[in-house]
Amino acid sequence: MKVGVIMGGVSSEREVSLATGKEMMTHLDRNKYEIIPIDIKKKEDLLIRAAGIDVALLALHGSFGEDGTVQGTLETMGIPYTGCSLLSSALCMDKDLSKKILRYEGLHTPDWVLLREVDEIHGARVAALGYPLVVKPNAGGSSIGVTLVRDENSLRQAVQTALSFGDEVLVEAYIDGEEITCGMLNGKHLPILTIKPNGEFFDYTSKYEPGQSDERIAAFAPELAERIREAAEKSWRAMKCTVYARVDMMLKDGIPYILEVNTLPGMTRTSLLPQSALAAGISFPELLDAIIEGSLSARPDMNPGGASSRHRQQAG
Template identity: 35%
Template structure:
């Protein structure tokens, strides 16, 4: 198949997206697909849409080209109105399918998906509605609470609102402050004092105008991929220091990941059922990854959903697929076939 692997973009997760995209593109080409890596925001002015899928493709060169724009994104945003870079939509329209390797805002929030729906361009992952619902952690929390998906108690704070202390808001320490639409744990703070709480609000509001404050759950952390509505094996995430923040996600050796997680059969089935329920409540499609905490009393809490989870051979979802006997390249193929079948 002719496949555009769409990566890059303008979010705080741009660099991670380029890594995901390059690994997916490499895997798909190893399966015989005519896959090309394209930066959704920067595009390629010198690309021939008619021959790009058959011309020799230098993946390393393309990654270097995309990465060369990393320090210029803000400047380019000020200079033009369109989110889509030169020839991006033409390339996507010429492909059999677009593999979305985007992470974060303007990629994982439903806007790209809505554009492709209107243009009739098939793509991987959830549609625009599920993507938008899952991207906003405040909406995710509301839907979980209203539909019986266990989740930590929390409230939504707006920048325009009068800022109160954690105690006035009904929270004890430690508690969690996080941006509503951030990703890769950017803008997530575990606070232990009123001073830290006030600073977390200040830092969080520097990213977005809406924050989520929720109770802190002490215990073990897990993640579960759900593909085509069915939960994959559970992976346990145990950071050596601190919590599963941006550094621990992407710095080699900073986290111990165990898959399948060491849980009883009963607890495993229960957490997988909750993951599938959360997937349905958020109107997700094709595949996603849901994150969990479990306290010392085995109470489970679904934190959020990732509609376009990281896609490198060592990312969480590929590790879960490996337990099922599926290689990284096989998983990439499966995510495409599932997405095309359900469109």
């Protein structure tokens, strides 16, 4: 089976994506797969370089990766891809929309305001949130452009920084609690991890520099652990996720607050999902196998032996 590892991309998370892609290639079973690295440096590269592969293993992050754009392109090409669908990817990439859906489903998520201009920081809705605040691009990941703000003097600069990564900014109430994450693989929970960053919050450095955060398997009481798993599963279903995703939360007073649902979580050597899978007895190669096999099962009309593949063979 020809597995194209799609990485790089055109977003601010390009370097993280390259690290994810390289780690995936290191751990893919070469007895099972013919591995084809595909570094996307401009959007047109996908149309040219992905032709002929049997499945696209997505290692992309950020826009033109996690937002459904690549997924839609691959669907038009008849090439199956790993992870969540076009719709789910687009929903989860938009933090404002995600939080509206999660809250509608009765899940807890920090209060927030969506801004499009810096001067909107003076509005009553922002003032009502109080301090501290977390300011982040509405569509982005890897904590790029994210700032923890403790006073009004810092808020303007934080919003300006976030706006440099997109047209919309999420200003979110800070939950002073324990950061946790729960991975989902083919509809089943992976062990919950607790995260203790060395810095003020789980920022880019904490995520990708070895030794900058302490991540451990959670040892919660059974009732609390079940509450967290239920929140993760309900989020997974609400956002129409398939194959795999990671649900990030803050835990305060026994209540899990959903921060976001990550449809293409990092897969570097310091990333959370591989750590969680390993705790469940799933090695990195086995995790990649499960992602590929689960993705092909989720898209039977697009798999290498399915209708889309036969159509490509007949067309060729």
